[in-house]
Amino acid sequence: MNAPIPAGAMRAPAEGRRTARHEGFLGHRRFFWAWVALLATAAAVLLYALDDPWPRPNGGTALGYALGTAGALLILWLSLLGLRKRRYTDGQWSLKAWVSAHVWLGLALGVIATLHTGFQFGWNVHTLAYGLMLLVILSGLLGVWLYARLPRRLSANRAETSERAMAATLAENDRALKEAARLLDDRSAALVEAAIRGPAVGPTLEQRLSGRVRRCATAAARARLDATDPALETVAALLGARAALLAQMRRHVQLKSTLQLWLLVHVPATVGLLAALLAHVVSVFFYW
């Protein structure tokens, strides 16, 4: 039977393929939030250019108050991502949409708040709040840059496995290693024991970020075990496997820690900014 095929039926698979394609948070909904941010920025710049405040532009003119209110509301909303990211929903306000808006509106905030200052800076709580805001935005940009580069490397390193599988493989390898090393002489057994006991990844953040572990016991055991001893053949092979696994894990931990590192600045600076913003707003109206 050659019934005509409805048009929709032809399109359905194509649409399925399209939605399956990965779309980063920056380009979400055809850069919808980028356009919103650009428009907001352009409007702020235009108003600032047209405004002729006396005696000079500052945060206390009508436009200054307007830009300040917009900036403060933006800051409050942007910092809500910390709460929002802990819940999962999808659709228009999916986490991806939220992050997209977070990044683009965060950049617009930089312009809006700068115009709010009227380029008046000093050693005071007002400029402190502005400085913290810049720190948050810049660390956020670093985060965007890292997220554009590292996930690809992370998945290339991980290949077909997962973080949990890596740990399980290591545990399995260690069990075999223990079994194989049971009858070794005391010195060799101690080396193997130390290798197994030694930290898989760096005990300090610095070592995790470098991807190396100082005085790695596995490397030491491989170096010091007598490789020519036929009795050690199995152990040496297991240690070699262990070293390869550790290298992968350390690379993995290095990339994941780097991905978190910018948050070490971004998050405390955000909380500090909220405190400074409160002090800024209260002080301005306290001494009106």
Add this chain to the structure above:
Amino acid sequence: MSPLFRLRQISQRVSGGAIVRERDLGPGPVRVGRGTDCDVEVPDLAVALLHLTLSAAGPGEVRIAPAAGAATLFDGRPLGPQGVVLEAGRACTLALGSFRLGLAPDPETQGTIRLTLERAHAEEEAPEKVTPPVKGRRAASWALALAILLGFLALPVAGFLARPLPPVAETARALEAEAHYQEAGLGPDRAWNSGPLSSVHGPLVTDCKACHQQAFTSVTDATCRSCHAAAHDHAEPARLLASMAAPPPMIAAARAMAGLPPGRCTACHTEHEGAALRNNPATSDCAGCHAALDSKLPDTDLVNASDWQRDHPQFRPHVVAGFDDAGPRLLRVALDAGPVDRNGLVFSHAQHLSRRNAVARMAGRLSAYGRPLGCADCHRADAAEIGFRPIEMERDCGACHSLAVAGAGEQVLDLPHAEPEKVVALLIALRPPAAPRPAVAGAPRTVPGAGTAGSGAVAEALARARAPFLPGGACHDCHEIRAESAPGRLDFAIAPVHLAGRFYARSQFPHGRHEEMRCSSCHKAPSSTTSGDLLLPPIGTCRQCHGNARWAAAHPEAEASGACATCHWFHPDARAPTFEALQKAALATRARGVQVAMR
């Protein structure tokens, strides 16, 4: 009796619970280690193949001998290489790697040592996560936020609440107040300072409460006036408010809610904007009221003005229309209407500024000038170099228009200016010879009384006294003279004179700031032949430079703004007295002469 050893091995089930296996080991020695040949096998890589040996040492005693280098804890203490002997009846625990080996007399069988082997801790499971979290975010966040809230919010507020109000009102400018600000030192609220104070308010930076007296309340006019008690209003406050352009309702409502009344001091006098006090409102602020002032204040005598170049009335100077008993009658006339200043003087600028006439030649001969006269020879700048000192006859005219007469002998008398009665009395009293005596050598001119002496002492004296008031006489040169009511009565009177120090009440022209220009480029004095000519330039002359973009482009080094505040100011203060006050002051200085003469 040597003890027998019995092993009790306990292992944990994965599902929970323990499996206990017991085995007799005989009289020993018992080998303990990881090796399969050991009597007690300890499956832990941390344990040596042969870790230690237990053997009977005496009745009920056990010798514990470790293998070389095998680390063992004996009741929690490291076991030395020489080992130890466990006394009869005692118990102990040996730690080997992750295993514990307990030694104790078996309570069921006399003479037996029970060895209990169990793993001290379960084998560690592989962790689910490999990546440890990057810690410190939370701690750093709390620390930063609390430090900021404490240093930049709590402390300043506490400092404000703890501080008493500064000296106010009359005492504010007194020395005690100065000391208050000098001793105060910066408080914790210094971090709230949004920008440097203007230089005049600089010392107040040590005490924010000097102006910010109430929390969450904008600086009030009352606070400003506690020091600036003498500040004038721009206009009567009710009229000022009536003339103001109403802001959009939303902004008006917001201002009302925030306690920001329109027309308050701080609307224009913003602070924390830098050392220079920026108190000149923008032109747009002026135009807000003055663009259509007549529609809001129908009875105003001010002409609408919204823009200097395009919408500003022609200048309207105050000119003397005449004199009455109270003094000069001033009339405000636009320059377009060709006003005449009937100031009472007989004077020709053209004659005095000529380069080659008799005046010029005379000035050239006088050491005081040495050349033809210029403007500045009579018009002398005042101290502020804004306007000019009032013309004083003796100083500004006297070098040529001498009032000196020869007295008795070598004595030279100066006739008193502006006092005709005294002049007559003085000249009558002179005894002959009252020979003419030029005031300045080489300047022969008619002097009072010369050539008019009649015969006889009385006639001579009358002629002498009358001479200055007659054509050719010293007074007659410059003044309109009312003749004597009857011959011989000598009651000459001088027509009143009023030379305006300033013509404009609402602006003042800073001549000093225009010193690079020639006087004649604005004032057409060289061609003026009567004193009635008003030599004020019309608005078009000013507009050639001020507010002229083309001129500004050609003269980037100069500043000729078209803003209102270039010429006008908001508060009519000491720099800009009301015109009435100005006139009173002027009349007071002249009262002793002209007005007396008129009576």
